[in-house]
Amino acid sequence: MSAPNSEYDPVEVTPLRADEVERARDAALSAIAAAATLEELKQVRIDHVGDRSPLALANREIGALPPQARKETGQRVGQARGAINQALAARTDELEAVEEEGALVTETVDVTLPWDVAPIGARHPLTTIQEHVGDIFVAMGWEVAEGPEVEAEWLNFDALNLGPDHPARTMQDTFWVSPEKAAMVLRTHTSPVQARTMLTRTPPIYVVCPGRVFRTDELDATHSPVFHQVEGLAVDEGLSMAHLKGTLDHLAQAIYGGDMTTRFRPSYFPFTEPSAEMDLLCYVCHNEPDAVAECRTCRGEGWVEWGGCGVVNPRVLIACGIDPERYSGFAFGIGLDRTITSRYDIADLRDLFDGDIRFTEPFGVEL
Amino acid sequence: MRVPVEWLRELVTLPDGVTTEQLAARLTSFDLKLEEVIGGGEVVGPLVVGRVLSLAKEDQKNGRTINWCRVDVGADHNDADGGRGIVCGAHNFVEGDLVVVSLPGAVLPGGFAIAARKTYGHVSDGMICSGAELGIGGDASGIIVLPPGDAEVGDDAIELLGLGSEVLDLEVNPDRAYALSLRGVARDTALAYGLDFTDPADIEVTGKGDGYPIRVDDSDACPVFAARAVTGFDPTRPTPRWMAQRVEQAGMRSISLAVDVTNYVMLEIGHPIHGYDRTKLRGPIVVRRANEGEELTTLDGVVRSLSTGDTVITDDRGPIGLAGVMGGEETELSASTTDVLIEAAHWKAPMIARTARLHKLPSEASKRYERGVDPELPARATQRVAELLVEHGGGVIEDGLTVVGTAPEHAPVVAPIELPSLVSGVEIDAPSVVEALEGNGCEVALDHGTLTVTPPSWRFDINDPYDLAEEVLRVVGYDKVPSVLPSAPAGRGLTTTQQLRRRVGLVLAGDGLVEVKTFPFAGPADWQRLGLPADDPRRHQVMLENSLSAEEPGLTTTLLTGLLKALVLNVGRGHHDVRIVETGRVFEPRAGDPEAPIYGVDRRPTAEEFAALEAALPAQPQHVGLVMTGDAERPGWGTAGRPVTWADAIAIVQHVAEVLHVGLVVEQAQRAPWHPGRCAAFVLGGVTIGHAGELHPRVLKAYGLPPRVVAAEFDLDALIAAAPEVGPRPDFSAYPVAKEDLALVVDERLPAATVRAALLGASDLIESVRLFDVYVGEQVPDGKKSLAYALRLRAPDRTLTDADIKAARDAAVAATAAIGASLRT
Numbered sequence A: 001m002s003a004p005n006s007e008y009d010p011v012e013v014t015p016l017r018a019d020e021v022e023r024a025r026d027a028a029l030s031a032i033a034a035a036a037t038l039e040e041l042k043q044v045r046i047d048h049v050g051d052r053s054p055l056a057l058a059n060r061e062i063g064a065l066p067p068q069a070r071k072e073t074g075q076r077v078g079q080a081r082g083a084i085n086q087a088l089a090a091r092t093d094e095l096e097a098v099e100e101e102g103a104l105v106t107e108t109v110d111v112t113l114p115w116d117v118a119p120i121g122a123r124h125p126l127t128t129i130q131e132h133v134g135d136i137f138v139a140m141g142w143e144v145a146e147g148p149e150v151e152a153e154w155l156n157f158d159a160l161n162l163g164p165d166h167p168a169r170t171m172q173d174t175f176w177v178s179p180e181k182a183a184m185v186l187r188t189h190t191s192p193v194q195a196r197t198m199l200t201r202t203p204p205i206y207v208v209c210p211g212r213v214f215r216t217d218e219l220d221a222t223h224s225p226v227f228h229q230v231e232g233l234a235v236d237e238g239l240s241m242a243h244l245k246g247t248l249d250h251l252a253q254a255i256y257g258g259d260m261t262t263r264f265r266p267s268y269f270p271f272t273e274p275s276a277e278m279d280l281l282c283y284v285c286h287n288e289p290d291a292v293a294e295c296r297t298c299r300g301e302g303w304v305e306w307g308g309c310g311v312v313n314p315r316v317l318i319a320c321g322i323d324p325e326r327y328s329g330f331a332f333g334i335g336l337d338r339t340i341t342s343r344y345d346i347a348d349l350r351d352l353f354d355g356d357i358r359f360t361e362p363f364g365v366e367l
Numbered sequence B: 001m002r003v004p005v006e007w008l009r010e011l012v013t014l015p016d017g018v019t020t021e022q023l024a025a026r027l028t029s030f031d032l033k034l035e036e037v038i039g040g041g042e043v044v045g046p047l048v049v050g051r052v053l054s055l056a057k058e059d060q061k062n063g064r065t066i067n068w069c070r071v072d073v074g075a076d077h078n079d080a081d082g083g084r085g086i087v088c089g090a091h092n093f094v095e096g097d098l099v100v101v102s103l104p105g106a107v108l109p110g111g112f113a114i115a116a117r118k119t120y121g122h123v124s125d126g127m128i129c130s131g132a133e134l135g136i137g138g139d140a141s142g143i144i145v146l147p148p149g150d151a152e153v154g155d156d157a158i159e160l161l162g163l164g165s166e167v168l169d170l171e172v173n174p175d176r177a178y179a180l181s182l183r184g185v186a187r188d189t190a191l192a193y194g195l196d197f198t199d200p201a202d203i204e205v206t207g208k209g210d211g212y213p214i215r216v217d218d219s220d221a222c223p224v225f226a227a228r229a230v231t232g233f234d235p236t237r238p239t240p241r242w243m244a245q246r247v248e249q250a251g252m253r254s255i256s257l258a259v260d261v262t263n264y265v266m267l268e269i270g271h272p273i274h275g276y277d278r279t280k281l282r283g284p285i286v287v288r289r290a291n292e293g294e295e296l297t298t299l300d301g302v303v304r305s306l307s308t309g310d311t312v313i314t315d316d317r318g319p320i321g322l323a324g325v326m327g328g329e330e331t332e333l334s335a336s337t338t339d340v341l342i343e344a345a346h347w348k349a350p351m352i353a354r355t356a357r358l359h360k361l362p363s364e365a366s367k368r369y370e371r372g373v374d375p376e377l378p379a380r381a382t383q384r385v386a387e388l389l390v391e392h393g394g395g396v397i398e399d400g401l402t403v404v405g406t407a408p409e410h411a412p413v414v415a416p417i418e419l420p421s422l423v424s425g426v427e428i429d430a431p432s433v434v435e436a437l438e439g440n441g442c443e444v445a446l447d448h449g450t451l452t453v454t455p456p457s458w459r460f461d462i463n464d465p466y467d468l469a470e471e472v473l474r475v476v477g478y479d480k481v482p483s484v485l486p487s488a489p490a491g492r493g494l495t496t497t498q499q500l501r502r503r504v505g506l507v508l509a510g511d512g513l514v515e516v517k518t519f520p521f522a523g524p525a526d527w528q529r530l531g532l533p534a535d536d537p538r539r540h541q542v543m544l545e546n547s548l549s550a551e552e553p554g555l556t557t558t559l560l561t562g563l564l565k566a567l568v569l570n571v572g573r574g575h576h577d578v579r580i581v582e583t584g585r586v587f588e589p590r591a592g593d594p595e596a597p598i599y600g601v602d603r604r605p606t607a608e609e610f611a612a613l614e615a616a617l618p619a620q621p622q623h624v625g626l627v628m629t630g631d632a633e634r635p636g637w638g639t640a641g642r643p644v645t646w647a648d649a650i651a652i653v654q655h656v657a658e659v660l661h662v663g664l665v666v667e668q669a670q671r672a673p674w675h676p677g678r679c680a681a682f683v684l685g686g687v688t689i690g691h692a693g694e695l696h697p698r699v700l701k702a703y704g705l706p707p708r709v710v711a712a713e714f715d716l717d718a719l720i721a722a723a724p725e726v727g728p729r730p731d732f733s734a735y736p737v738a739k740e741d742l743a744l745v746v747d748e749r750l751p752a753a754t755v756r757a758a759l760l761g762a763s764d765l766i767e768s769v770r771l772f773d774v775y776v777g778e779q780v781p782d783g784k785k786s787l788a789y790a791l792r793l794r795a796p797d798r799t800l801t802d803a804d805i806k807a808a809r810d811a812a813v814a815a816t817a818a819i820g821a822s823l824r825t
């Protein structure tokens, strides 16, 4: 870079002449406009903005100008370079956009190609329904109780007012553990869990007991030696059959929706007095006059059998150490297998237990 | 209990227009639940009584002989020649017999329409019917021949045979023993409709003085024993049609007049009756406990070996009847019996229940006795039977009536008048309570708000105050119970165990496993297939007295029994990729075959007693089991896929443990049914809680499964018990990471887990260790393998210097050298 020279005639420095600067700028701008690719634009940048470009070279001469000329010339060159840089940036954006668009088009895939290489798991509906019912009761402040499946005879029967000679005991089709004097059974209901709860806690008691139970029924389309129940037990001061009905109505509504209800028919269970069979309003036809006659779910009854229930027999309270003068309770039991088969219109109960993955898969992880 | 509606309506005059359906619904709401309505309108007429006027036997080309008959079917139905021509293939009738004829237009059960048709060269203008054709049973090869005088020609046979009558099949709960009789059902029907009824047990007993000599030594079992004799009875006389019909409609067989009468009276008033051929009795009747080893051949021809738990009826020869259950063969009523001794005894329910159970001999009598029979009835029952026998079979009722003992009395039940309201939640006023109880036959006294209720002799279920509530509510109506949601106190939600179990279930589903529910039954055949050694403790099962299958005599000790059966089913149904899992209990017997105690029910067992009961029960831990076959990753357009391997099974168990924050140690193991070289044990605090890996090829062959099936099973209870209440604190450094790779040559049998542990322990700076390659081959010596690890180094408090990194690497090399590793060069 030469030092300022007072002898130097700016008019004679050709590159800094206004027309030259203008020409260089226009040449650059048209080259920029003409660049069709980022690659071409890169060359344009080298040619017109790079260190060896006319305007870069011209810019170097400015310092040599006399001070009075420097400002005007500097402005002229600076404006030209500014215009070029702006145009470059704009053209870069344009070309980048075009190229990206092109790239995206070529990268387009068929998103309908299946990516089904990973196996998908599922939970059995008998598991999820037990959890679902548990949640409904937990939301009301109840707790979920559990117990063993091989149970003491005393807890499965005697404590529940089913003495050794009780006719209902022979009706239970019980699996007995060998030898018979071991006095153990496969529990025929989840009621011994209720007894266990009463034996180990003091009222107020509000528990539900979901679980697997056993009867000596041969497996066929409508019977199974292994099935599932959820039972509920409440023991508190002042409980009556009305509270039982309220609880069951709430459960029906929580599972099946707003307008559901239950009805009671008298029945007999040794552990409750009074006892009732409980029917659920048919969740398909809702016993509507124009739908009920055709309804397959309830076979035109308008109601479906749902389970048994009643007021806890004071004899059971006594065996479990609860004062029947002070406390009363209610209990209910609902068959879950039938709840599943009837709700999902499953004709053969064996489908629940033979383990074909196509039975469980549609359920996913929630009912 | 099968109740012929016509019989019921005879005892209760129902309001006009009450249909059978309405009656059944009302009884159902009264705790007599309708199972079904049997019969009624299956046969559509004309079905009439006819007399065979003439009968010509004609041989046919097909070898059969038919009867070409003229039958008089009454003026309304006869043709111009005063009869009808009918072809009949049966041969059990002769000219002059009364028969049942279905005429053209009739429809028989099964929709069989009768029309005049050409057959065997005649036009048969109707059909002579057999019992089978009318749906009332009997031999199909013979037609019905009515006894002379039973009917007139032209009578409507539908009515005569009771074909139009309906029978209610009612489910009678064990507490309503009285409803195993028309008497009881009629009483409840009357109560339900607010009507009076005719009590068929309202019988005047005429006997006086002593009859047949009877002694009751076992009065605990037999509080009342009554006996009455009828002599000169004609055993050839038939049972009147109406009686046979009622007996059969009620589900029993009509056998002979004498037997039918005893059954009829049992159905009518609910008291079982036994009849003896008096001429076969030897000496006085004595009721006593059986001697051990005494024998009795019962009516069904079976020789029963008796024990001191049985009560028997004896004469001089020994036992002649098993009390309340079944009579003996030697003294039974026969076709030649002319002298009948009628026994009506009141047996105590528990004794009958035990005997019927012990001898596996449930009978119509035992069914009633074990639920409870009205003890006021014995003398009346004998009277009724005697009268019916004489009325239909002739002979005389002897004057002598033996009655030993008296009916036990019912203790009154005392309860506050409000109790039914409190229990049911329905407001019931005092007069309604009293009326309802009286309607049930109770004697009721109300004094200053206290009810004193004496139940009637036929009720055995009214012993407690709450029992009164049920009887009152039944009358008031269960549909009156209001719906009131109780408010439970604040609960504690699900227990930690319950929450974790759910979490494990979701993790397993997330790992691509499909949950199944199998049965927990297993047996030696399963142990054989699984290849369990002879001394394997898993062969020691909890056995069942009454298993459903001889192949599966007890409860399983491993979930793999059920899972492998389910896998076989899935593979058999053409599924290639199957990953199934089950969470359930296995059953491990306690040593010493403990017996679970049986306590009284008058108080709560003590804590020690309850603990003793718990200790006798088998251990029943919840396990998770899983089996997998096929591809872990299916081949697709972007991947070659990958078959499931032993490592997947191990990884799933480890995944579950990680989610629960439990550190499981994996060790090489050998355990059936796994491949001896491809089985991992999971160790928790020194205790093995599960196994995973590939199954033994022999096991897969035994099950007929494809090769390389993998499986895992672990004790979920143990894993959850080890889960910390709070997970680990997040602890990490923000300083930069340094990465070092290390290839180590080690003995082929050195577990990778050992190398990993050595690396992790070598320096505090080693943040993580990841094995990224395992190599066995030419480039390493025989018997060696190369393990390539990526180490990540980081300090909690500074950026690592080159010297730090070198020091850490050197430490790692040194630590692995100590277990025999050398750097691969």
Ligand SMILES: [Zn+2]
Residues within 6 Å of the ligand: A282, A283, A284, A285, A286, A287, A292, A295, A296, A297, A298, A299, A300, A301, A302, A303
């Ligand atoms: Zn419906």
